[in-house]
Amino acid sequence: MSSSQPSSSPSAPIAESPDGAGAAPAALTSRAPHVPADRLVAEMVPPPRFQGARFDTYLPDPKQPSQTEAVTVLGAFAAGIGGASAVGGRRRWFAKKPAAPKGPRGVYLDGGYGVGKTHLLASLWHATDAPPERKAFGTFVELTNLVGALGFQETVRTLGGHRLLCIDEFELDDPGDTVLVSSLLSRLVESGVALAATSNTLPGKLGEGRFAAADFLREIQGLSAHFRPLRIDGEDYRHRGLPEAPAPYDNETVTRTAYHTPGASLDDFPSLLTHLSKVHPSRYGAMCDGIRAVCLTDVQAVPDQSTALRLVVLADRLYDREVPVVTSGKAFDELFSDEMLRGGYRKKYFRAISRLTALARDAGPLVTGA
Template sequence: MTLDRTTTSPRLIDRAPELSGAEMAAQLVPPRQFSHATLDNYRPDSEFPSQAEAVDAVRGFLTSWKPSGGLFSRRKAAPPKPGIYLDGGFGVGKTHLLAALWHNAPGRKYFGTFIEYTALIGALGYRDAVQLLRGATLIAIDEFELDDPGDTMMMTRLLGELVESGSRIAATSNTPPNALGEGRFAASDFLREIQSLADRFRTLRIDGHDYRRRDVQGSARGYSDSELDGIPSQQPGVVTDDSFTEVLRHLATIHPSRYVKLVDGLDGVIWRDVSVIHSQTDALRLVAFVDRLYDAQVPIFSSGVPLDQVFAPEMMSGGYRKKYLRAISRMIALTIGQDQ
């Protein structure tokens, strides 16, 4: 029965996308769900004043592009800091604010996740990547990560060169809601890593609840295999149908920089027989892939272990816990969102 199904349904594992450096650069724009993000349509939670304060701070950062004082000004204002860093739990609207900033910034600008920038460097080489990005008015980095010292120091060097050439930098970090102290520590780590830029960044703490759970509580929705059989006829468009094990195996054959093309044109993915992941490498690949699914708002339909329980307990207490919590939050949204 499974063999007949998979031979008549498109499969994710049959996709083998290629992505050039130029195509990667063209993809450095906000995800489509933030294509209309503005500071006016950001909805601050009144219980957390830091959210409204962050909106004001971003507005202030934007005014730094406007000329002030004029030729006959009595005194020059202190030069604005070239960087702004939004630190806080996931789901508090940091990406929305970052996208709103990007939309309002003048000139040539780029928006991408930390992994997208490191992938660009990997594809083009460091020097060519610097040459491509040099002259941009704004480099927006979503989900800046400190997990890999090598990548972090490479980005440190890149940002240093770009700031020296006149670019401004805006970045976000992710912190789980129950680890706010860790969020402040992560921010100080980031600023320490960028050393010479540290005193030029303004760091803002944004508190709050994950907006994806403000109105909807609970676990990721699961299906029986018989229910999954009917999904392709109920969900319009292209819906791939694979076993979860095959998906993990296939992700290992594709560089994460190409995951954006892997989800291109999809209207849903079916994962059968989801099981708990014990391999850290598999887990991190899944996190990267879920990010791309979330950016493209591709629904997930799955059977087996609920997706909010897919990471083994020992992983949820390890160094990548923040990433796994973010992925869980997004998978819940992509499954529960089918009923919204």
């Protein structure tokens, strides 16, 4: 597998290092990695947080029968994914054309943040009886970036021999990318690839719920018959019965934690937001390679929607990689304005707040041990 090398550039000034501190921490603002195409393909697997995800490790809320139903439906879907009709991504010249599969060839998971959609999607990937190179898992952003890196036809050839493609956080906010991926999925279904996706709804338009499935199916017009919408209700499991996240620390505490935590990064939050605008969101995961904790000083409310959406992607990649976050400044529930939290992207923002809060809670032992 190819590796990416972060570029070097000066990072924003940070509070002075504490006395007796260890080696200077890394800075995310000094990283702008190039991600080779072969790495994009090889890394289309569930992220570290979900490597151990299985249907039997999903804990349904007993008050939400739709969660238990989702496990049953997805288990049957995994069992029903048939054998491949291609070898090494290429169809045999004289192979008998496989019979058309019975029932939907895709499932669409619709629900609020924190109900375990990604856990279920990763569980489906693990439960499908196919070698890792014959099934793919990635976010919508990662899939569009793959098309950009390989080209449309080569992406069809690369993924066309797969048994399953799982798409997390399917986007509906970029019509161009949505049409591109819709065309790609049409070609993959023709090749016999089973599909699964989680929702990324725009609840500000028509309200969360049935709209997500209806809008998704409308965007991929010709694929509507191949998908079974599966609604998953419930509350955010990340905070079910857990204590509140710690309040932000002072700059000195954040800096001391960064210097005393091997593999930590230390950045000034406004400078990090500026840096994110210079790196494609598909590279944010590579930007976090080797980072064991993220320490941020002077956290402020994000100034505009474009910046906020980039921060959401970074929060997702940190959460996927289980990277704890230590901050000073504003609390995470003050990151986004009331207008943003009422708008069409509010589901993304609430998910980011939820995930960052969980990562802040994870960081507690790092702070006390520094």
